[in-house]
Amino acid sequence: MSTTPETGTLIEERVETDYRLEEGDHERFSHYAPKDKIMAALIEGTPVRALCGKVWVPTRDPNRFPVCPECKEIYESLEE
Numbered sequence: 001m002s003t004t005p006e007t008g009t010l011i012e013e014r015v016e017t018d019y020r021l022e023e024g025d026h027e028r029f030s031h032y033a034p035k036d037k038i039m040a041a042l043i044e045g046t047p048v049r050a051l052c053g054k055v056w057v058p059t060r061d062p063n064r065f066p067v068c069p070e071c072k073e074i075y076e077s078l079e080e
Contacts, residue, residue: 030062032071051075 031050038058041048047055052070 028065029068029071030065031056031068032075 031052031054033048033050037048040046041058045057047057049055050068050071051074052068054068054071
């Protein structure tokens with residue numbers, strides 16, 4: 001039996017999320033994404049992924065832009 005205190009290592013785990021926002025023609029469209037994700041993104045300022053794969057932080061009025069053709073096509077195929 002030892003009288004010396006036990007020593008150990010405490011490891012602090014930190015999770016970092018690397019959001020790589022995409023550039024390109026997708027900026028000219030409004031995109032379809034789950035409403036709950038969009039609301040959370042608007043409040044928290046976090047990125048969301050659209051049906052077409054575009055990753056962005058919603059900040060603008062989507063009614064000012066035409067709907068993304070890829071998002072629209074995917075959404076319509078889900079309704080079938």
